Amino acid sequence: MNKILDSIPTVPVAETMETIMDWLTSNLSALFSFIQNGGKNAMNFITDMLISIPPVIFILVIALIAFIATKRKFGLAIFAIVGLLFIYNQGLWEELMNTVTLVIFSSIIAIIIGIPLGILMSKSIVAENIIKPILDFMQTMPGFVYLIPAVAFFGIGVVPGVFASVIFALPPTVRFTNLGIRQVPRELVEAADSYGSTGWQKLIKVELPLAKSTMMAGINQTVLLSLSMVVIASMIGAPGLGREVLSALQRAQVGNGFVAGLSLVIFAIIVDRLTQSFNKK
Amino acid sequence: MTKIKVENVTKIFGKHINSALKLVEQKKNKTEILKQTGATIGVYDASFSVNEGEIFVIMGLSGSGKSTLVRLLNHLIEPTSGSIYIDGENISKMNKQQLRAIRREKMSMVFQNFGLFPQRTVLANTEYGLEVRGIPKEERTKKAEAALDNAGLLPYKDQLPSQLSGGMQQRVGLARALANDPDILLMDEAFSALDPLIRKDMQDELLDLQQKVRKTIIFITHDLNEALRIGDRIALMKDGKIIQIGTGEEILTNPANDYVRTFLEDVDRSKVLTVENAMIRPISVNVEIDGPKVALKRMREEEVSVLLAIDKNREFKGYITADDALEAAKRGEKNVDSILKTDMESVTPDMLIQDVLGIISESSIPLAVVKENKLVGVLIKGVVIQSLASDTEEVTSNE
Numbered sequence: 089m090n091k092i093l094d095s096i097p098t099v100p101v102a103e104t105m106e107t108i109m110d111w112l113t114s115n116l117s118a119l120f121s122f123i124q125n126g127g128k129n130a131m132n133f134i135t136d137m138l139i140s141i142p143p144v145i146f147i148l149v150i151a152l153i154a155f156i157a158t159k160r161k162f163g164l165a166i167f168a169i170v171g172l173l174f175i176y177n178q179g180l181w182e183e184l185m186n187t188v189t190l191v192i193f194s195s196i197i198a199i200i201i202g203i204p205l206g207i208l209m210s211k212s213i214v215a216e217n218i219i220k221p222i223l224d225f226m227q228t229m230p231g232f233v234y235l236i237p238a239v240a241f242f243g244i245g246v247v248p249g250v251f252a253s254v255i256f257a258l259p260p261t262v263r264f265t266n267l268g269i270r271q272v273p274r275e276l277v278e279a280a281d282s283y284g285s286t287g288w289q290k291l292i293k294v295e296l297p298l299a300k301s302t303m304m305a306g307i308n309q310t311v312l313l314s315l316s317m318v319v320i321a322s323m324i325g326a327p328g329l330g331r332e333v334l335s336a337l338q339r340a341q342v343g344n345g346f347v348a349g350l351s352l353v354i355f356a357i358i359v360d361r362l363t364q365s366f367n368k369k
Numbered sequence: 370m371t372k373i374k375v376e377n378v379t380k381i382f383g384k385h386i387n388s389a390l391k392l393v394e395q396k397k398n399k400t401e402i403l404k405q406t407g408a409t410i411g412v413y414d415a416s417f418s419v420n421e422g423e424i425f426v427i428m429g430l431s432g433s434g435k436s437t438l439v440r441l442l443n444h445l446i447e448p449t450s451g452s453i454y455i456d457g458e459n460i461s462k463m464n465k466q467q468l469r470a471i472r473r474e475k476m477s478m479v480f481q482n483f484g485l486f487p488q489r490t491v492l493a494n495t496e497y498g499l500e501v502r503g504i505p506k507e508e509r510t511k512k513a514e515a516a517l518d519n520a521g522l523l524p525y526k527d528q529l530p531s532q533l534s535g536g537m538q539q540r541v542g543l544a545r546a547l548a549n550d551p552d553i554l555l556m557d558e559a560f561s562a563l564d565p566l567i568r569k570d571m572q573d574e575l576l577d578l579q580q581k582v583r584k585t586i587i588f589i590t591h592d593l594n595e596a597l598r599i600g601d602r603i604a605l606m607k608d609g610k611i612i613q614i615g616t617g618e619e620i621l622t623n624p625a626n627d628y629v630r631t632f633l634e635d636v637d638r639s640k641v642l643t644v645e646n647a648m649i650r651p652i653s654v655n656v657e658i659d660g661p662k663v664a665l666k667r668m669r670e671e672e673v674s675v676l677l678a679i680d681k682n683r684e685f686k687g688y689i690t691a692d693d694a695l696e697a698a699k700r701g702e703k704n705v706d707s708i709l710k711t712d713m714e715s716v717t718p719d720m721l722i723q724d725v726l727g728i729i730s731e732s733s734i735p736l737a738v739v740k741e742n743k744l745v746g747v748l749i750k751g752v753v754i755q756s757l758a759s760d761t762e763e764v765t766s767n768e
Contacts, residue, residue, distance in 0.1 A: 278445050279484035283498040283549070284473030293500070297488045 109240050120241045127247040131189050138185040147172045150358070157365040164361050171354035178347050180329060184355065187318050187328035190246060191359070194253035194314040199307055202258050206265020206303075207291065216266065223259040231256050231320045239324050249317075249326025257314035264306025268299025304367035311363055315356050329355070371457075372553065372585040373419040373442065378451030380411035380437055380609075386449055399608040411437035411446075413609035421552075422583040426600030428590055434609035435589045439557050442587060443476050444468055455553070473502045477546035481558035483538045485530040491517065491541050492526035498549040509548075516548035517541075536567040543575075547582070554586045561590065572599050597621075605629055644725060645718040647753045648738045648746030653677040656686050660704050661697035664689060675734055677744055678709055685737055685744040687711040715739040718746065722753060729753060 113120070138146070147169055155165040175184050209216045234255045238248035272295050280290040296303075322330030329352050336345030381389045389408035392401070399410045412434045419425040429435045440446040442453060444460060452459050460471060477498060478484075485494050492510070495517055499509035517523045520540045530538050539559060546554055560568045576599060579586065590596055596603045597617040604614045605625075613625035624630040652671045654664045656678045664676055668691050676694075678686040686709060693708035702708075715737040716725050729736055729750055738746035 275480050275482055275484045276486060278440075279478070279480060279486070279497075281445055282443055282472060282476075282478040282555075283501055284469040284471075285501045286469065289501050293497070294486060298486075 109237060113240050124242045124245070124247045127193075127250065128245060131193055131246050131250070134192070135185050135189045138188060139182055143172075143176050143181055147176075154358070154362060154365075157362055159365075164358070164365070168358050171358060175351045175354060178351065180332065180348065180351050183327070183329045183332055183348075184351065186246075186326075187315075187330065187352070187355065190249060190253065190318060190321065190326060190328055191311065191315050194250045194257060194317070195307075195311045197250065197254045198258045198310050198314065199261055201254070202261030202306075202310065203265050203303070205258075206262045206306075207269065209262065209266040210269035210295075219262065223262060226255055227259045231317055232323075235320065235324050244325035246326045248324050249321030252321055252324075253314040253317035256317050257310045260306040260309035260313065261303070262306075264309070265299065265303050268302030268306075269295050271302065272298045301367055304363070308360065308363040308367065311359055312356060315352070315359060318352065370421045371418045372421040372423075372455070373587070374454040374457075375415055375417050375442070376452045376454070378412055378415045378438075378441055378448045378453060380434075380441060380446060381408050381449045382411055383408040390450060399610075410434075410609045412441060412448075415451075415609075415611050417604055417611060417614055419585060419587065421585055423601045424579060424586045424588055424599055426588045426590060426596040426603045427606060428593065428596045428600075428603055429606030430591055432608075433606040435591075435606050436557055437609075438606070439478075439555050439587055439589050442553075442555060443472055443478060473498065473549070475551055476553040476555055477549045477551040478555040478557065479539070479542045479546050479559040481561055483530070483535075483542045483562075485538055485541060485545075487530055490527050490529060491522060491533070494530065494541055495526075495545045495548050497545060502549075512550075513544075513548045516544040519547070520544040535563050536571065539563060539571065540574075547578075552585060554584050556586060556588045558589050558591070560595065561592070568595070575599060643718065644716055644720045644722060644738055644748060645746075647722055648718065648748050649752055651677045651737070651744055651747040653679045653744060654689065654705065655679060655681060656705055656709060657681050661694045661702055661708070664694045664705060665691070665698060668694070677713075677735075677737055677747060678705065679744050683743045685715060685739045685742065688713050688734065688737070713737055716748065726753075 150172065151165040151168045154168045155162065158164045172184075175181060205219060209219050231252065234252035235248070238252045242248040242251060276294060276298065277290070280294045285293065318326070318328055319330035319333050322328065322334045329348050332348035333345055333352070336342075336348060379390065379393050381393070383389075383406075385406040385408050389402050389406045389410070392405065393410070393414060397405075399413065402408060402410055415438060417425075427435045427438060437446060441448050442455075444453075448461060452461050454460070455471060455475060458471075460468060463471070486497065489497070492513055495513035496509045499512055504512075514523060514526065517526055520543065522537065522540055522544060525533060525537065530541060533541065539562075542559070560571045563571060572595060575586075588596075588599060600617060602614060602616055603620055605612045605620065607628055613620055613629055615623075620629065652667065652673055654667065654676045657680050659667075668674060668676060674691040675688055677688050680686055688710055689705055689708050690710070693710075694705070697705065697708045713734060713736070714728055714732060716728070716739070718738055718740055725736065725748065729748060735750075736748040737744055738748060
C-alpha cells in the first residue's frame with residue numbers, strides 16, 4: 089500500500105512558494121526597500137516624538153482621556169496613572185513608546201484596509217465567498233509564519249513587524265464590518281432605497297452609522313491582536329516591550345520577563361478599555 | 370386619469386424561474402408550481418390600474434403577496450415578467466438613474482415598522498428624502514418642518530424616533546413621505562403595528578389628509594375593516610393572485626368566490642360576540658327607596674335620560690324616563706311607582722350579539738341585561754356597534 093502512495097512524487101508546494109517569493113523579492117525589491125525606509129523613518133519619527141513628551145504629561149493626558157471616555161468615572165483613569173507610572177518606574181518607558189508606535193501603525197493600516205474590504209464583502213456575495221476563506225486562512229495560520237515573508241520582503245526591524253501584525257490583526261475588522269452592514273434591518277435598507285438613495289448615500293447615511301458599534305467591536309479586536317503580535321514581531325527585530333520579553337526568555341531571566349510581560353498586560357488593558365468605551369458613547 | 374397601471378405582473382422567487390414562469394402561463398396554481406419546480410410565486414399574473422387621487426387598498430392575509438406587490442410598484446423588487454406603468458411610463462424598462470428619479474420625485478413609501486433611521490432625529494428623518502435629492506439644507510429643513518408641523522410633531526423634531534410612541538413614529542414616517550411631496554404614497558401595512566384605537570385615529574387622519582392633498586395612495590392591509598373604511602377600491606389577494614377588485618360595497622354584496630365569502634364571514638364578529646362583551650354598567654334607581662327627585666339628580670349626573678329600576682335585591686323591575694320623573698317631581702310624589710314602566714325588553718348575558726341585533730335596532734330605549742332576575746348590565750345601541758367594529762379589528766390583526 090505504502091509503495092503506491094510513495095510512488096506519487098512530492099508535490100512541490102514549498103519550492104513553488106519559494107520561487108514566488110524569490111521572484112517578488114528580486115523584482116519588487118525597489119518597492120519593498122522604499123516601504124521599508126519610508127515606514128522606518130515615519131515610525132522612528134513618531135516614536136521620537138512620543139519619547140520627547142515628558143512622561144508626566146503623557147500619563148496625565150492618557151488619564152484625562154480615560155476619565156472623559158468612561159463618562160467621568162475614575163476607575164480607568166486611576167488604573168492608567170498607576171500602571172503607566174509602574175512601567176516608567178521599571179525603566180521600560182522607551183520600550184513602551186516603541187510598542188505604542190507599532191500598535192498604532194499596524195492598527196491604522198489594518199483598519200484602512202479592513203473597512204473597505206468588509207464593505208465590499210457585504211455588498212457582493214462573490215467577494216464574500218472569496219474573502220472569507222482567505223480570512224480563515226489568515227487567522228488560523230500561526231502568527232510566526234508571517235514573519236518569514238516579512239523578513240524576505242523587508243529584512244529585519246520594525247517595518248516587517250508591522251507587516252506581520254497587519255496580516256494577523258486584519259480579519260476582525262473585515263468580518264465585523266461585513267457583519268455590521270449585513271445586520272442593518274431590511275426595512276431600513278428598503279426605506280433608503282425607496283427614497284431614491286444612491287449606493288453611496290445609502291452606505292454613508294444609513295448603513296455605516298447603523299453598523300458602527302459592530303464595526304467598533306471588530307476594531308477593538310484588531311487593536312488587541314496587533315498588540316499580541318508585539319512579542320512575536322520582536323523576534324525579527326521590532327523594538328519595544330516584546331523585545332524585553334524575548335531577551336528575558338533567551339537568558340532565562342524570570343523576573344525581567346515578568347516585569348515586561350506585566351507592562352504589556354497593563355498597556356493592553358488600557359487600550360482595550362479605551363477603545364471599548366469609545367464604542368459605548 | 371390612470372396613474373398606475375400594472376399589466377400581467379408575475380414575481381417568482383427561488384431557482385428554476387423560467388420553468389416556473391412557463392407553468393404560470395399554463396395557469397397552474399401556486400402549490401403545483403412549488404411542487405414541480407421548487408420556485409415560490411410571490412405575485413401571480415396581477416393586472417390592475419389605479420386612478421389619480423384614489424385610495425387603492427390591496428388586501429390579503431399574510432403570504433398572499435400583497436407586500437411583494439407594493440414593492441414591485443417602486444421596483445424594490447423587480448418583477449419576473451409583466452410591466453408596470455407610472456404616468457404611462459414603463460418603469461420596468463428604466464435604467465438606475467431614471468428609476469431613482471421616479472423614487473425621489475413621484476413615490477414615497479411608509480413602512481409597517483415605520484422604517485425610521487434610529488440614529489437620526491425626527492427632523493433628520495423627515496429630511497431624508499429631500500437630502501438624497503440634493504436639496505439645500507435650508508430649504509429641506511423648511512419643508513421638513515412644515516410636514517412635521519402638519520402632523521403636529523414639530524415640538525418633537527430634535528428627539529430620536531425611539532423616544533416617541535408607535536403612533537407618533539408612524540406620523541413621522543408619514544410626514545417623511547409627504548415632505549417629498551410625491552404623487553403616489555405606498556403604504557405597506559402602515560397602521561398594522563399600532564393598537565386599535567391609535568389605528569383608528571390614524572385612519573381618520575389619513576382620510577382628512579387625503580381630502581386636502583389628493584395623493585394616489587396604495588394601501589396594503591390584512592384588515593378588512595381598515596380596507597372598507599379607507600379604500601375607494603379594494604383588491605383582494607390570495608396566494609399571489611388578485612381575486613377580486615371593486616369598491617367595498619361591491620365586494621361585500623357580491624363576493625367573487627367562496628374564498629372572498631369565507632373571508633368576509635370570518636371577519637363578521639357579531640357571530641361570536643356575546644351580550645356580556647358589549648354591555649355596560651347599568652345606571653339604576655332603587656324603587657323601594659329613591660323618589661323622582663333622586664332619579665332626576667342621578668340622570669343629570671350620569672347624563673342619561675333613562676334609568677333602570679331595581680329593588681333592594683337588584684331584581685329588575687322596569688325603567689323610568691326623565692320626562693315622567695320630572696312630571697312626578699312636579700306633582701310632589703315621593704316614590705316612583707306611578708311612573709315605573711315595564712315594557713323594556715331584557716336579554717341574558719350569554720346571548721349572541723347577532724341574535725339581539727334585531728331587538729336592539731328596533732328599540733328606542735336600551736336593553737336590560739338580566740341574569741337570574743338580577744340586573745347585571747345594559748345594552749346601548751351605540752356601544753354595541755362600536756364593540757362590533759373594534760373587536761373585528763383585534764381579531765383580524767392577530768391573524
